[in-house]
Amino acid sequence: MSLLEVRNLRVTFDTETGPVQAVRGVSFSLGRERLGIVGESGSGKTMTGRAVLRLIRPPGRIEAEAMTFDGQDILNMPEREMRALRGKRIGMVMQDPKYSLNPVMTVGRQLTEGLRLRDRLGRADAVAKAIAALEAVQIRDPHRVMDAYPHELSGGMGQRVMIAMMLIPEPDLLIADEPTSALDVTVQAEVLSILDGLVRDRGMGLIFISHDLRLVARFCDRVLVMHKGLVVEEIAAANLLAAKHPYTQGLLNCLPRIGGPRGPLPVLDRTGV
């Protein structure tokens, strides 16, 4: 049985000028695998990720035919039970560590907060577990990082702290929304290999949301290409180069390549799609 099943998901925002649909009927199912969702700004990829956790606030609303996680109906689940699911069974890594970590709390306090309140661990146990989590994301000096404030960390470190924080409760599903977009390429590779290891070792499911088709192609098993709130193509990552939909092809072709031709890059024909 699949871990997550989403059927005909719609996210609608009621605005002064009428309803705007950010996601217009997205269906997918996810096993213990790496699913990539790619698309440009405004394609609805982030909204899809947030809708799975029911993290869309009014005036936005979520509708779907079905949304089940591990056999439970998460579409109609009471908010109280949903809260118990968030973090513990479904984790989310946001794009920018600068805005997602609490700037006035040390990393250590943020990491142990959940352990102490939710799991009712003692101080020493919580600290030990937090340090283990930091080590799992390959932070070399976890004790220093525990005492640091977010602004004292580099972008790559901050992003690793966020991943560590999400991994402490050992979720079954991790939704990572552009987890490496703010990072340098070499750091990006490290963060990806950490995520990769977690999927392999723990059998975690991963939804990897990104605007970077090439990154997703290399990192994920399966890719959903989104455009204007719709999935235009679902394809095995290995076959991405054989993509059929003109939008996917356009996205691939407009990227410059090292050693590629010097002429004007092909641009997307926006009238067609």
Added chain:
Amino acid sequence: MSFIEIDNLTVTFRAQGREVRAVEGVSLSVDERESYGLVGESGSGKSTILRAICGMAPVSGGSIRIAGKVLPAQRGRAFSADVQMVFQDPYASLHPRHTIDRTLSEPLAIHGMPDRDARVVQALVDVGLPPAFRFRYPHQLSGGQRQRVAIARALMLKPRILLLDEPTSALDASVQAEVLNLLSRLREEQGLTFLMVSHDLAVIDHMCDRIMVLQHGRTVEEISRDDLAKANMNTPYARSLFEASADRMLGSTTEPAR
């Protein structure tokens, strides 16, 4: 003699008694109408070099010459008529409460240029925007349109050198292609010299003839475009950047297809 000559440039920031050398002993030279790229990761000093040319960074050593002349300490009007910069984030680099018209005509007013009306319209046409956009505010434009305005603004005074600081990294892939094409066309049409900074090796490779790889404020290696295409680099760091470049991730397409 080269058009832009940077010799042994060092930039030192001082804060709370600590000194940080953002750039250390970097030398480079760019010919007229050449396109030169600076690549490196965050903190490599690539943007600082551009800012140092504009007089926006504390230069503590070395020299910068343009067309053989050492730049004066106060850059002044003659400098801005020759050298202009395009910044990374078009959401931050345009004044949110000035119309596009005001943003574009300001440099003309400062430099006392005539025919402002016609020049603003021409500038918009040059970057592929409808002239009616004059009376819009930045928030009424998309990211790609804003970056076009930022490029138009930089070209108002007909400069010879354009300093490009990650001009497309805040944009979507398809919009990036449009802006890169625009920059290539303008360089051709107006005979511009580019000094371009990016963390994306594929973008730099597409746009530039020669490339300098920087790390921790120092030069790692200078590579020609041909050598980059052949993966002909001498230092392990340049190679690791090349290997980690997102472009490599599509493996099979990079090798054949040419």
